[in-house]
Amino acid sequence: xxxxxxxxxxxxxxxxxxxxxxxxxxxxxxxxRNVFFDAPARPLAAATAALRVxxxxxxxxxxSRAVLALKRRPRIHAGVSRVxxxxxxxxxxxxxACLDDPARLAAVDSPIVRLVxxxxxxxxxxxxxxxxxxxxxxxxxxxLGEGExxxxxxxxxxxxxxxxxxxxxxxxxxxxxxxKEVLERLLTVAGVxxxxxxxxxxxxFMAGKLLP
Numbered sequence: 766x767x768x769x770x771x772x773x774x775x776x777x778x779x780x781x782x783x784x785x786x787x788x789x790x791x792x793x794x795x796x797x798r799n800v801f802f803d804a805p806a807r808p809l810a811a812a813t814a815a816l817r818v819x820x821x822x823x824x825x826x827x828x829s830r831a832v833l834a835l836k837r838r839p840r841i842h843a844g845v846s847r848v849x850x851x852x853x854x855x856x857x858x859x860x861x862a863c864l865d866d867p868a869r870l871a872a873v874d875s876p877i878v879r880l881v882x883x884x885x886x887x888x889x890x891x892x893x894x895x896x897x898x899x900x901x902x903x904x905x906x907x908x909l910g911e912g913e914x915x916x917x918x919x920x921x922x923x924x925x926x927x928x929x930x931x932x933x934x935x936x937x938x939x940x941x942x943x944x945k946e947v948l949e950r951l952l953t954v955a956g957v958x959x960x961x962x963x964x965x966x967x968x969x970f971m972a973g974k975l976l977p
Contacts, residue, residue, distance in 0.1 A: 767850040767937060770945045771841065771962035772952065773977070774932035779957050780923055783934065786955040787921065790907040796823045800899035801967065802867055804892035808885050813838055815967045816881060817899075818860050831860035835877045836967070844961030845941045851877055867894040900970055901925045914947035924966055929975045933962060 774780050798820045803809045809816055814837040820828035834852035841847070853875060863870045870878060871888035882888040905921040917936055924931040934952070938944035952959050964976040 767836075767846075767848050768939065768941055769846045770844055770934075770936040770938060770941060770948055771846050771965070772844055772934045772948060772959045773962045774934065775958055775960075776932065777923075777930070779959070780921070780932040783952070783955055783957045784905060784921060786957070787905070787907045787919065790909060790919075792906045792908055792918075795821055795902075795904045795906065797821060797902040797904060798825065798828070798899065799902060799966075800864055801897040801970070802863075802870060802894045803897055804885075804887045805895055806892065808887060808892065809881070810971060812885060814885065816877070816887075817967075818855065818863065820857065820860055826861070828857045828860065831855040831857045833860075833873075833875060833877055835881065839965055839968075841963060841965065844945055846962070846965065848965075851880070853877060863894075864896060867896045870894045898970075900927075900966065902966075909947070909951075913951065914944070917944060917947060919948070924969075926970060926975070928973060931966065931969060931975055933966075934959070 774783065800818045802816045814835065817834045819832045819834065822829040832852050833855040834850060837849040839846065839848040859873065871894055878888060886892050888894055902922055902924045907919045909915060909917045909919065920935040922933045922935065934948060936944050936948055969976045
């Protein structure tokens with residue numbers, strides 16, 4: 766179970782203000798391309814499941830790494846997101862091949878692919894994989910220091926959909942109540958407005974519009 770704090774920022778100005786405030790704590794910045802797969806009848810989406818390939822790096826044809834993930838049964842309340850998640854590394858060249866020919870994903874030797882086949886019937890001749898498309902995300906990764914939530918790793922996202930841009934602060938944690946308090950205090954000190962996220966990025970992508 767992945768547990769995250771998700772706080773939505775209203776606009777690019779708020780994102781920029783928080784990025785500047787957090788700059789001394791920056792660990793790295795990741796360029797991500799997120800692409801989703803299902804069958805033509807969308808059985809995964811109907812079961813609130815998302816099969817995602819994430820590619821890292823600024824060059825679409827030469828990603829530095831790739832990760833295959835299955836996320837299921839998402840719940841989000843008061844800015845705390847809970848979702849069942851399994852993920853595994855994927856060879857970047859193989860990931861690119863699956864983007865070019867989604868049906869190839871069925872032949873990948875992967876526990877996730879087998880799970881999707883066994884539980885959802887996706888990947889065979891009757892329900893071949895298709896690519897749904899996806900979105901790009903630029904993620905700043907920060908680590909808080911002593912006196913401000915030491916050890917918490919924050920992820921500041923700027924997510925580009927075909928229909929708009931979303932800004933969000935996330936933090937994966939085993940102690941969501943304490944972490945949310947730390948993040949809310951930090952945003953208040955930084956003078957950055959926010960609200961609790963009520964939907965995830967995949968939901969926005971599937972809806973074709975920015976959701977609260």
